[in-house]
Amino acid sequence: MMVVGIVAVCVVIAVLAFLLPRLSRHPQNGAQRSLGVGSRAGSKAPGPLGRLLSKPFRSGSRAVGRSGSAGRRMRGRLPF
Structure with a gap:
């Protein structure tokens, strides 16, 4: 149950970091x-x-940090 919650939080943080890097x-x-x-x-x-x-x-804390930084990193690699 806890694993599913952490995965859900990581996905939300990664998407938020990709769309709104500073606000994430x-x-x-x-x-x-x-x-x-x-x-x-x-x-x-x-x-x-x-x-x-x-x-x-x-x-879980390490995973949340990595997913946020991965989302911001992918946003920085966009060509536009």
């Missing part, structure tokens, strides 16, 4: 901030369980 920064930062809160909350569990619980949030 705020939603991207908001998504990364909320995933960071989840990562910090998961990492408070003791030992290996903390790393296991925070990993999906860390990788």
Whole structure:
């Protein structure tokens, strides 16, 4: 369920970054901030369980950042 949500957010951020590169920064930062809160909350569990619980949030935040930058990069490569 969480994977589907992160994929949906990544697609929306990438499309927004392609269409409106400057205006896509705020939603991207908001998504990364909320995933960071989840990562910090998961990492408070003791030992290996903390790393296991925070990993999906860390990788989701990284995916959101990459999709936003990929959308802006593709917009910059347009010939017009």
